[in-house]
Amino acid sequence: MVQPILVFDVNETLLDITPLEPHFEEWFGDAGAMRKWFAQLVLYSQSITLAGRYLPFGIIASHVLEMLATIEGCALPEGAARVLKHTMTTLPAHADALEGLEHLHESGFRLATLTNSDPETQAAQLSNAGIACFFEKQFSVEAVEQFKPAAATYRHVATEMRAEVSGLAMIACHSWDLLGAAAAGLQPVFIKRAGNSQPGFASQGTREIARISDLASLNW
Incomplete structure (x- = not known):
């Protein structure tokens, strides 16, 4: 078995984003507005890349x-963006993350991350969640100024890890x-x-796992 370098998405894959929900319940009267915000955040980051522009995540x-507050007719309190950023940097790791990453590390896998967030935010996130120590390198799309799923973001990781792209596995819940x-x-x-969940057209050729530790038992 040739072990691939395991590259993890961060937000929602490694870190639980549900602690953001109380803020959206307070601001919008609906905890579910958090999912709307996150989906639009992904949409507009991808749109900016397609338009040939770049702004930090x-x-x-x-x-x-x-924008969402305007659409919903809600008045955001002063400092809402700062509160959101602080919560993003203090998100907890998923319950399976610590044990799973430790198992992978002890099994000899090389581990890295790739996120749309800026390097400083990612470093704070992983450190505060207690899992930074498991990763050989932390990558941000800021290095290429294109957001995932642009090919340049993944190829940059391969180059920096001195590996063929086929020798990397991307782990994400998106x-x-x-x-x-x-x-x-x-x-x-x-x-x-x-x-x-996965739409049908995206599942072909994609392996599916329930826990991070399951990666160690896949037939690579």
Whole structure:
């Protein structure tokens, strides 16, 4: 078995984003508005890349929050964007993350991350969640100024890890991320997380796991 380098998405794949929900319950009267905000954040980050532009993920997040408030007719309290950013940097790791990453590390896998967030935010997130120590390198799309699922983001990781793209596996709970990874030549692995599923057209050729530790037993 040739072990691939395992590259993890961060937000929602490694970290639980449900602690954001109370803020949206307070601001919008609906905890479910968090999912609307996150979906629009992904949509507009991808749109900016397609338009040949770049803005940091955090700035897009703030503007999308304001946009959603306008659409819903809600008045955001002063400092809402700062509160959101702080909560994003203190999200807990999923229950299976610590044990699973430790198992993979002890099994000899090389581990890395790739996120749309800026490097400083990612570093704070992984450190605060207590899982930064497991990763050989942390990658941000900021290095290429294109958001996932642009092929350049995944290829940059391969280059920096001095590996062929086919020797990397991308682990994410978002099919849109895995579609990009697969198109760039990585091995896609979907991890089940609450609030996410795979559309039929995206599942072909994609392995599916329930827990991070399951990666160690896949037939690579």
